[in-house]
Amino acid sequence: MSTTEKTFSNGEVIIKEGDIGKSFFTIIEGNAIVYKNYGQPDQIKLTVLEPGQFFGEMAVIEAYPRSSTVVADGEVKVAETPGEELNSYYREDPKMILAIMDHLGTRLRELTADYNEARSLFSDGNAAEEQKNESFVAKLKKHIAFYMAGKGNVSKPSAEAVREKAEAVSGKGSSNVESYKKGDIIFKQGEVGKCMYLVHGGMVGIFSNYGKENEVKLTDLYPVECFGEMGVVAEEPRSATAVAQTDDTYVEIIRAEDLEDLIITFPVKVDMILRHLSHRLRSLTYDYFSTCKQLYELYNK
Numbered sequence: 371m372s373t374t375e376k377t378f379s380n381g382e383v384i385i386k387e388g389d390i391g392k393s394f395f396t397i398i399e400g401n402a403i404v405y406k407n408y409g410q411p412d413q414i415k416l417t418v419l420e421p422g423q424f425f426g427e428m429a430v431i432e433a434y435p436r437s438s439t440v441v442a443d444g445e446v447k448v449a450e451t452p453g454e455e456l457n458s459y460y461r462e463d464p465k466m467i468l469a470i471m472d473h474l475g476t477r478l479r480e481l482t483a484d485y486n487e488a489r490s491l492f493s494d495g496n497a498a499e500e501q502k503n504e505s506f507v508a509k510l511k512k513h514i515a516f517y518m519a520g521k522g523n524v525s526k527p528s529a530e531a532v533r534e535k536a537e538a539v540s541g542k543g544s545s546n547v548e549s550y551k552k553g554d555i556i557f558k559q560g561e562v563g564k565c566m567y568l569v570h571g572g573m574v575g576i577f578s579n580y581g582k583e584n585e586v587k588l589t590d591l592y593p594v595e596c597f598g599e600m601g602v603v604a605e606e607p608r609s610a611t612a613v614a615q616t617d618d619t620y621v622e623i624i625r626a627e628d629l630e631d632l633i634i635t636f637p638v639k640v641d642m643i644l645r646h647l648s649h650r651l652r653s654l655t656y657d658y659f660s661t662c663k664q665l666y667e668l669y670n671k
Contacts, residue, residue: 373451378442387439391429400446408439428648457637464630472603474647485658488513517662546623550614559611563601565625572619580611596646
């Protein structure tokens with residue numbers, strides 16, 4: 371595998387927003403900063419990357435333009451891996467699949483928290499009074515800044531790339547498939563998850579507070595969509611309840627050790643799972659951006 375080590379000096383751009391991604395990076399030494407609209411008046415700093423962290427992987431997984439600019443913060447050494455050698459990268463060290471999934475999952479959790487916080491600002495009883503509260507104002511400014519930074523270049527991602535991969539794996543390479551009837555609970559909110567699931571038939575509903583007065587249906591999942599993926603990389607309580615919505619609902623159970631085997635026996639399925647996670651992250655980014663836009667319009671009338 372032709373992974374190449376590169377060193378960047380302070381302030382040097384490693385990847386640029388809008389470029390077509392042909393490789394991804396792992397930080398070996400030093401730190402790097404992620405920006406939206408780097409070098410422009412509405413530039414916003416998103417996060418700091420440290421040794422062991424990845425970046426640029428979503429553009430490779432989905433063949434999508436870079437969503438941000440990454441700049442060296444001091445001298446930084448990175449390992450660059452060509453996108454066409456992604457499967458070789460996994461085969462040499464299968465645990466890296468879990469590391470990348472954990473990375474994407476962490477970003478999903480953090481973005482979900484920001485999205486929920488932004489939505490909660492709409493539900494405050496007395497917005498005029500709340501605007502005098504420093505905490506409220508700080509939150510509001512953060513979310514409006516995200517909207518301003520993404521203005522004009524955040525769009526709803528197409529599911530076509532995920533769909534193409536899904537067609538390639540449908541009904542294939544499945545050794546652990548279970549069937550459920552309508553109303554059967556696949557897993558409950560609050561349970562500690564140790565696996566993820568892939569829908570092969572029927573439909574699965576994802577609910578918050580299932581069976582309670584404040585029950586909310588979050589989404590419906592169809593073949594071939596994934597859910598519960600954080601159970602593979604982190605034994606954490608499930609954030610929602612999964613319920614079969616039709617008779618003859620079939621789901622494949624995938625554990626961490628299964629992923630390591632799949633990269634050798636059925637790599638296209640691993641590709642599909644990663645694309646699904648990347649697509650979810652892009653979709654959530656769009657939803658968060660739309661909520662921030664509403665906040666901007668509400669408080670700048």
